[in-house]
Amino acid sequence: MSGGIRRVGVVGGGQMGAGIAEVCARAGLDTVVCEADATAARAARERVAASLDRAVRRGKLEAAAAREALERLVFTGELADLADRQLVVEAVIENADAKLEVFAALDKIVEDPAAVLATNTSSLPVMRLGMATSRADRVVGLHFFNPVPVLPLVEVVTTLHTAAETVTAVEDFATGALGKTVVRSRDRAGFVVNALLVPYLLAAVRMAESGFATAADIDAGMELGCAHPMGPLKLADLIGLDTVASIAESLYDEFREPLYAPPPLLQRMVEAGLLGRKTGRGFHMYSHDI
The missing domain is CATH 3.40.50.720 (NAD(P)-binding Rossmann-like Domain)
Incomplete structure (x- = not known):
């Protein structure tokens, strides 16, 4: 051009x-x-x-x-x-x-x-x-x-x-x-970044869902133990839980891998309108002045 x-x-x-x-x-x-x-x-x-x-x-x-x-x-x-x-x-x-x-x-x-x-x-x-x-x-x-x-x-x-x-x-x-x-x-579902990232985020959701660890401890573990700038559940909240669920559904539809399936807790939070930062509440609570 x-x-x-x-x-x-x-x-x-x-x-x-x-x-x-x-x-x-x-x-x-x-x-x-x-x-x-x-x-x-x-x-x-x-x-x-x-x-x-x-x-x-x-x-x-x-x-x-x-x-x-x-x-x-x-x-x-x-x-x-x-x-x-x-x-x-x-x-x-x-x-x-x-x-x-x-x-x-x-x-x-x-x-x-x-x-x-x-x-x-x-x-x-x-x-x-x-x-x-x-x-x-x-x-x-x-x-x-x-x-x-x-x-x-x-x-x-x-x-x-x-x-x-x-x-x-x-x-x-x-x-x-x-x-x-x-x-x-x-042109494959998730492209490069989300095909790698979303299974990790879903694993964190499943860990919280099972009661294995709290959202705060899961995020602290990855931030302080693996030097990630943001824990997986904070990151999911930032992306938007509805978006995470949508990407997971697209990945699962294309590849039929169980690790891509959105966990029930994620689906219920989306249904409840608890979408993360943009709604003020997801796995963590947020003020609207962010």
């Missing part, structure tokens, strides 16, 4: 979508965030503004740079406002039907046939999303990690149809424009 990617769209302004939009705006890119409606779009703007404010308070960002980043962002409730984008990153709920609907719509809306349509899915088949479009060669997985402004990794996930120039364009974007580090993965 001549001149590189400068016009970015993000579909979904939740925790991940807002983070992706923020790093794009901080990198000086023209960024449009599309939410379900005007009310959700305003909430997305507030989410990004709060994140920028936290970065300023913590000395990670100058106040002027935060203001400039917010000014680069446009928030909309209309998918049609993404028509002129060179790259659109889908970051909606981890639900196959919802994502398929977005990709089918983007295929009709995004005007440039060379534009890249990317998904931030944690575990769903990228190929399936690509086949919902007429441009499967321009569809790729671009999986960021939470919190997006802090964690330096992006997984680039290629399908059997993804063109080499698509991979080059998104890798140049991730490394050059955003300053991220890229690892490549084939």
